[in-house]
Amino acid sequence: MTRGPRLVFLGKQGSGKGTQAEILAADYGVTHLSTGEIFRTSADEGSSLGLEAKAYMDRGELVPDETVVKIVEEHFARHDTTAKGFILDGFPRTHNQAVELRRILGDNTLDAVIDIDVPDAVVLERMIERGREDDTAAAMKRRLELYRRETQPLAEFYGDQNLLERVDGLGEVGDITKRIAVVVDERFDPTRP
16 A cells, blocks of 8 residues: 655744645645644643644643644644644654654655755844734744754754655745655655655
């Protein structure tokens, strides 16, 4: 039986990773797993973990690793995501989460980790343009700092496993999608279990 690719998308907030994940998930017929969406679904279903995550998000705080990992693990256990293929967007966010993802997936290894590379000045401009209430200058700078401190080390972690592929995130949405698809097609073997 063939399957779709198993991918992780990395990138700063405003890099376009959510948009690209949606497009490519549809193109490859796989599930787009946004941690924010998983949290909301889990909370809507009344899961105690989902409600715990929602409480953190409502306060504008990051959901602790332990809670994030449990919710993602619960999702993978309840849905046949690994057999079909997936694109993870927003998880893993930290080194510890990446180690836990490897444990959760077991033999179902990732095909690639796509780092959508966009300069800070551009993501700041994009965040200002979308005009969300919580996109204050101070909040945006804090998010970039958190990204550098917590998420950027994942590039090294996945680079050491020969999974990391950096893709230029500047330009038209369709052009970026094509760049990512080229990388995925080079790395993905649908006959590999």
